Amino acid sequence: MKTNYYRDSLQLLRLSEEAKKIEGVKDAAVVMATSTNKEILNKLKLLTSEGLSASSSDLIIAVLADSEPAIDHGIQRIEALLTQPPTASKGRFHTIEAALLSMPDANLAIVSIPGEHVRRIVTSLLEKGLNVHLFSDHVSLEDEFELKKLAKSKGLLVMGPGAGTSIIAGKAIAFANVVRKGNVGIVAAAGTGLQEVSVLVNDCGLGVSQALGTGGGDVKDQIGGITTLQAIEALERDTSTSIIVIVSKPPDATVKKKILDYVTQSTTKPVVTCFLGAEWSTNTIVNGTRISSTRTLHAAVLETLKRASPQATFDSISMSPNELFAIVNELRKELKGRQRYVRGLYTGGTLAYEALVILNQLVGSVYSNAPLNSSFRLPKSSESLKDSILDLGEEEFTLGRAHPMIDPTVRQLRLIEEARDPEVAVIIMDIMLGYGSHSDPAGAMCDSISKAQMIAKNDHRVLPILAHVCGTDQDPQRRSDQIERLEKIGVRTFSTNALMVTASALISRRGIVTLATLNEFYKQFLDSSHGK
Amino acid sequence: MVEKILKLFNSDLKVINIGLELFKNDLESQKVSVVQVSWQPNPKLEKEYEDILSKIL
Numbered sequence: 001m002k003t004n005y006y007r008d009s010l011q012l013l014r015l016s017e018e019a020k021k022i023e024g025v026k027d028a029a030v031v032m033a034t035s036t037n038k039e040i041l042n043k044l045k046l047l048t049s050e051g052l053s054a055s056s057s058d059l060i061i062a063v064l065a066d067s068e069p070a071i072d073h074g075i076q077r078i079e080a081l082l083t084q085p086p087t088a089s090k091g092r093f094h095t096i097e098a099a100l101l102s103m104p105d106a107n108l109a110i111v112s113i114p115g116e117h118v119r120r121i122v123t124s125l126l127e128k129g130l131n132v133h134l135f136s137d138h139v140s141l142e143d144e145f146e147l148k149k150l151a152k153s154k155g156l157l158v159m160g161p162g163a164g165t166s167i168i169a170g171k172a173i174a175f176a177n178v179v180r181k182g183n184v185g186i187v188a189a190a191g192t193g194l195q196e197v198s199v200l201v202n203d204c205g206l207g208v209s210q211a212l213g214t215g216g217g218d219v220k221d222q223i224g225g226i227t228t229l230q231a232i233e234a235l236e237r238d239t240s241t242s243i244i245v246i247v248s249k250p251p252d253a254t255v256k257k258k259i260l261d262y263v264t265q266s267t268t269k270p271v272v273t274c275f276l277g278a279e280w281s282t283n284t285i286v287n288g289t290r291i292s293s294t295r296t297l298h299a300a301v302l303e304t305l306k307r308a309s310p311q312a313t314f315d316s317i318s319m320s321p322n323e324l325f326a327i328v329n330e331l332r333k334e335l336k337g338r339q340r341y342v343r344g345l346y347t348g349g350t351l352a353y354e355a356l357v358i359l360n361q362l363v364g365s366v367y368s369n370a371p372l373n374s375s376f377r378l379p380k381s382s383e384s385l386k387d388s389i390l391d392l393g394e395e396e397f398t399l400g401r402a403h404p405m406i407d408p409t410v411r412q413l414r415l416i417e418e419a420r421d422p423e424v425a426v427i428i429m430d431i432m433l434g435y436g437s438h439s440d441p442a443g444a445m446c447d448s449i450s451k452a453q454m455i456a457k458n459d460h461r462v463l464p465i466l467a468h469v470c471g472t473d474q475d476p477q478r479r480s481d482q483i484e485r486l487e488k489i490g491v492r493t494f495s496t497n498a499l500m501v502t503a504s505a506l507i508s509r510r511g512i513v514t515l516a517t518l519n520e521f522y523k524q525f526l527d528s529s530h531g532k
Numbered sequence: 533m534v535e536k537i538l539k540l541f542n543s544d545l546k547v548i549n550i551g552l553e554l555f556k557n558d559l560e561s562q563k564v565s566v567v568q569v570s571w572q573p574n575p576k577l578e579k580e581y582e583d584i585l586s587k588i589l
Contacts, residue, residue, distance in 0.1 A: 006572070008551065008552060010552050010554055091567050091568060092567070093569050093570070094569070094570055095569065096550065098569075099567045099568075099569045103546055103548060103565065103567050105546055106546045106547065106567075107539075107540050107543055107545065107547075108540065108545055108546070108547050108548075109548045109549075109550060110547060110548075110555050111550045112550070112552040113551045113571050113573075117573060121550065121571075130548065131540050135551070135552070135555070136551070152533075154536075155533045155535060155536040155537065157537055157540075168540065168541065169543065169545055171545050171562050171564050172558070173559075174555055209541075230537065231537075233534050234534040234537040234541070237534060238541055435561075435562075436554060436555070436558060476561075
């Protein structure tokens with residue numbers, strides 16, 4: 001244990017991978033001693049009493065080996081790697097001032113440092129005239145408001161905190177996919193919502209002009225949608241944007257009104273909104289002609305396509321209720337009577353939220369660590385209950401760890417636990433591609449998927465596992481390769497998250513959700529023109 | 533007042549990356565100009581020393 005010793009979660013993830021390769025070492029982990037990490041070390045049988053007593057600002061080096069000398073050797077090697085001094089090479093600086101001297105015309109800063117330091121650093125960046133993509137989370141709403149107020153007064157953008165994704169001037173920032181350039185502008189207070197919409201727009205032959213992440217806090221009352229409104233105004237004036245898509249988890253009521261009023265009064269371009277999980281009432285539907293409101297990311301994309309290009313084809317992402325029923329009938333035919341529940345293991349928070357919205361309609365309320373309705377909050381995030389959708393990117397799973405889109409460990413362990421539950425009918429998961437993400441996210445899950453299938457088989461069950469690969473063939477991981485890896489081991493993949501979730505509802509509630517119910521659901525949640 | 537934002541949309545990105553180096557590497561592979569600030573939190577100091585330092589700096 002090293003007291004008061006900070007290294008960021010990605011450095012430690014890389015170091016842990018290196019440590020596992022040291023001769024004589026059977027398993028190893030180098031982590032900040034947060035409660036989450038200690039729990040995971042315990043599951044991996046890497047937690048000692050000394051590790052247990054460490055505090056979150058301490059660092060734990062855990063090594064499993066056959067002999068004391070092998071352990072000592074492992075620890076010495078890891079310590080040597082840890083204490084290697086950072087090299088000051090070309091393009092690498094220790095202060096912002098020095099970096100700016102080397103790049104005086106910088107126009108964007110990306111900030112990913114612990115939340116308590118954000119206000120001071122971002123204030124100085126704004127004072128120097130830079131737009132900021134703020135990836136850091138754990139930033140207070142008070143700090144967020146002050147930073148955004150300052151940014152707005154200077155005509156600059158603060159995208160975030162907690163902004164996972166942006167695409168600016170055709171370049172993917174942080175966790176974003178490689179999509180073609182086009183005329184669809186996106187504003188999203190929902191990182192993986194932005195990824196899903198940009199990927200599906202790309203799949204249907206269109207492209208993205210700019211896609212701006214605002215961070216989830218932006219649509220709360222305390223912030224008032226400052227960045228969202230700046231972004232909409234910019235896209236309205238941007239000549240390469242001809243349609244604007246706004247994606248968010250439910251905004252606070254006053255912010256939703258502010259956004260809709262602004263869109264109605266101050267924009268002229270077609271606008272498609274998707275306030276996932278927002279209370280659905282007549283006042284949500286603003287204007288059926290220029291401005292349209294949708295309930296899922298899938299529907300938002302179809303609506304966008306209809307407006308952007310009347311000749312666009314939706315075949316690449318569409319599937320009729322009849323087709324879906326046929327696929328599901330095949331997947332469900334060997335299920336046992338007691339297999340009744342859906343379990344979702346998500347790395348993308350917005351996709352988890354879309355799953356909750358869809359399941360809420362088709363199977364009723366669903367438990368989650370980030371539920372639609374607080375009475376369905378899982379008592380313990382570490383244990384699923386009935387139908388459960390987990391957002392593994394939430395704080396309880398990520399404190400002091402890399403996000404699960406980068407580090408698959410948490411999901412690998414959880415999948416095995418879910419497979420042991422004889423009441424589980426189907427497991428769904430997202431596989432997020434693009435810059436920032438794991439270099440082979442499907443491959444990283446394959447062993448655990450095979451183990452999960454084996455656990456079910458030994459218990460005389462089948463366990464359908466469904467996946468949605470969110471990405472493009474131009475992403476570094478190449479979508480078609482990722483799909484192939486999964487399908488080879490019996491995972492059924494779907495072109496959109498919404499279709500995968502709908503299939504999981506039909507599997508778990510086989511015989512209960514009828515074709516007529518499904519047709520009505522399609523019309524309201526997936527494709528407003530269905531059946532017309 | 534979005535002129536600076538529109539300018540950002542229409543310029544080559546020039547990025548200062550503060551924190552995770554992953555983002556720097558990803559931008560470089562997209563041929564974006566980027567410089568890295570290897571950020572570390574200030575060491576924890578006794579309050580007395582912190583006060584003296586804040587006066588000096």
